[in-house]
Amino acid sequence: MKVTLTVWRQPGPSATGRFETYEVDEVSEDMSFLELFDVLNDRLIGKGEEPVAFDHDCREGICGSCSMMINGRPHGPELGTATCQLHMRKFQDGAKITVEPWRAASFPIVRDLVVDRSAFDRIVESGGYITAPTGSAPDGNLILIPKAVADSAMDAAQCIGCGACVAACPNGAANLFTAAKIMHLNLLPQGQPERWERVTNMVQTMERYFGSCTNHGECQTACPKEISIDFIALMNRDYIKAQFKQRRLASQRG
Amino acid sequence: MTKVSEAPKARLERPVHPAPKEGRRRPFIVEFYGSAVAKKWLMAVTGIMLMGFVFAHMVGNLKLYFGEKSLNQYAEWLKEIGEPILPRTGLLWILRFALLGAVVIHIVSAAQLTRMNRRARPDRYKAPRDYAAATFASRTMRWTGVIVALFVIYHLMDLTWGVGGAEWTSGEVYQNIINSFERWPIAIVYIVANLALGVHLYHGGWSMFQSLGWNNGKFNDWRRMFAIGFATIVVVGNVSMPLMVVTGVVN
Numbered sequence: 001m002k003v004t005l006t007v008w009r010q011p012g013p014s015a016t017g018r019f020e021t022y023e024v025d026e027v028s029e030d031m032s033f034l035e036l037f038d039v040l041n042d043r044l045i046g047k048g049e050e051p052v053a054f055d056h057d058c059r060e061g062i063c064g065s066c067s068m069m070i071n072g073r074p075h076g077p078e079l080g081t082a083t084c085q086l087h088m089r090k091f092q093d094g095a096k097i098t099v100e101p102w103r104a105a106s107f108p109i110v111r112d113l114v115v116d117r118s119a120f121d122r123i124v125e126s127g128g129y130i131t132a133p134t135g136s137a138p139d140g141n142l143i144l145i146p147k148a149v150a151d152s153a154m155d156a157a158q159c160i161g162c163g164a165c166v167a168a169c170p171n172g173a174a175n176l177f178t179a180a181k182i183m184h185l186n187l188l189p190q191g192q193p194e195r196w197e198r199v200t201n202m203v204q205t206m207e208r209y210f211g212s213c214t215n216h217g218e219c220q221t222a223c224p225k226e227i228s229i230d231f232i233a234l235m236n237r238d239y240i241k242a243q244f245k246q247r248r249l250a251s252q253r254g
Numbered sequence: 255m256t257k258v259s260e261a262p263k264a265r266l267e268r269p270v271h272p273a274p275k276e277g278r279r280r281p282f283i284v285e286f287y288g289s290a291v292a293k294k295w296l297m298a299v300t301g302i303m304l305m306g307f308v309f310a311h312m313v314g315n316l317k318l319y320f321g322e323k324s325l326n327q328y329a330e331w332l333k334e335i336g337e338p339i340l341p342r343t344g345l346l347w348i349l350r351f352a353l354l355g356a357v358v359i360h361i362v363s364a365a366q367l368t369r370m371n372r373r374a375r376p377d378r379y380k381a382p383r384d385y386a387a388a389t390f391a392s393r394t395m396r397w398t399g400v401i402v403a404l405f406v407i408y409h410l411m412d413l414t415w416g417v418g419g420a421e422w423t424s425g426e427v428y429q430n431i432i433n434s435f436e437r438w439p440i441a442i443v444y445i446v447a448n449l450a451l452g453v454h455l456y457h458g459g460w461s462m463f464q465s466l467g468w469n470n471g472k473f474n475d476w477r478r479m480f481a482i483g484f485a486t487i488v489v490v491g492n493v494s495m496p497l498m499v500v501t502g503v504v505n
């Protein structure tokens with residue numbers, strides 16, 4: 001098949017960017033969207049032009065590196081699919097496809113389609129961990145966890161940190177990412193000792209870098225892991241509770 | 255062509271929302287209000303207060319359909335509630351100040367969060383976005399909110415202070431309403447403003463549950479229904495009055 005790609009080209013962080021259009025033919029419909037870019041880049045290099053810089057690593061939907069705004073949607077039109085898992089058969093022959101980088105103040109463009117997502121690291125550093133004694137692994141089933149809780153925590157833990165939620169949000173808010181990173185720990189017994197500190201610190205760090213949620217719901221539609229905005233509500237609830245909590249009584253249930 | 259953006263490192267060292275100065279303890283209220291999640295929580299709480307008012311206000315005013323005496327007596331009663339423990343119009347003034355406070359918190363938070371969101375996405379997407387979930391209502395909250403606020407000011411001038419251009423006599427609530435709503439342009443203003451309120455409540459009546467953290471698989475589906483039901487009742491009730499007067503059904 002043949003596609004017309006309109007791609008954002010920007011040589012560096014402070015350079016001026018613009019769209020370039022490339023006709024790419026002899027595209028197999030079994031290719032992934034990233035392989036389409038591999039083909040394009042090979043041809044660009046062959047012609048002595050600069051290849052398009054884009055982020056990628058695992059190419060199987062688990063690392064969260066790939067990040068392209070495809071036809072106005074993060075990771076393209078397919079639900080629950082990262083760019084690397086998006087196949088060309090999902091597009092019509094002769095399709096016109098526009099690709100640009102994530103845009104957010106705290107995701108500055110490094111080059112072409114590559115953005116710096118280290119603001120996410122700042123959020124996780126501020127509380128996305130538990131303090132546990134390391135050493136030999138504890139016995140299984142020592143801490144009992146209701147099935148529903150384990151399922152919910154695992155749903156949140158699926159977040160791969162790709163940033164599609166921020167890219168999709170009209171406010172440039174990172175509430176879905178932050179909620180996922182907070183709640184997979186706050187739901188579990190192991191996360192309880194630091195529960196209130198975690199939610200306070202991570203929300204406040206998030207607010208230094210990103211916008212504020214107005215419950216549009218764009219993020220959960222864009223999320224390749226289909227993380228639900230239910231977690232945002234749970235995060236909001238924990239955050240408000242944490243503000244009113246008497247710290248001395250914080251280890252009590254409820 | 256985009257603006258020249260900053261180097262990534264410089265950008266991240268100057269975040270959207272500066273951190274408070276180290277080592278300075280601020281009063282709890284200031285600390286609390288400093289957070290966007292808390293501002294949204296306050297917007298939901300004040301939004302509920304305003305929804306309570308809007309609903310009671312509508313129910314009370316529907317006495318228009320029970321005749322002049324019924325409506326005027328109700329208006330008189332509003333001044334008496336709380337007596338004798340409070341002076342005449344005492345409770346009314348307490349409620350008025352509570353509402354004013356709620357409106358101020360709601361609007362100031364909305365304005366500050368809007369600014370924060372603009373800073374969080376200074377460069378817009380250069381190609382058209384394809385929204386998948388955001389609704390007309392959710393994307394126009396600022397505008398429907400502003401329309402409602404401007405309308406409330408006009409509405410107070412028109413029917414509370416009597417400076418809206420129609421013949422107005424203190425205490426003659428029924429007649430004042432008829433005098434005002436008989437004017438076609440004014441009836442249209444009331445109708446449009448209440449439609450805007452309905453759109454605001456279609457999103458707000460749902461969104462507030464998320465902001466308050468009221469999320470439970472058992473009732474999540476009902477949250478949207480609640481918003482639709484509430485917005486519909488308010489719009490039908492409030493729009494009916496100018497419509498009935500201007501078409502001469504009530505006079």
Ligand code: HEM
Pocket residue numbers: 213214215294295297298299300301302304305308360361364392395396398399400402403454455457458459460461462463464465
């Ligand atoms: C009768 C008047 C009003 C009522 C009953 C009302 C009600 C509500 C409710 C219930 C919410 C949802 C709260 C949340 O989830 O955060 C909301 C949100 C909001 N309101 Fe109002 N409001 C009123 C007036 C206004 C005015 C005058 C403005 C502004 C100028 C305004 C601007 C907003 C904005 C920007 C939001 C953000 C909502 C979002 O996107 O989630 N509102 N309102």
Ligand code: SF4
Pocket residue numbers: 158159160161162163164165166176177180219222223224225226227
């Ligand atoms: S919540 Fe979803 S969209 Fe956001 S960073 Fe995690 S995986 Fe990506």
Ligand code: FES
Pocket residue numbers: 055056057058059060061062063064065066082083084085160
């Ligand atoms: S490249 Fe790893 S998720 Fe797409």
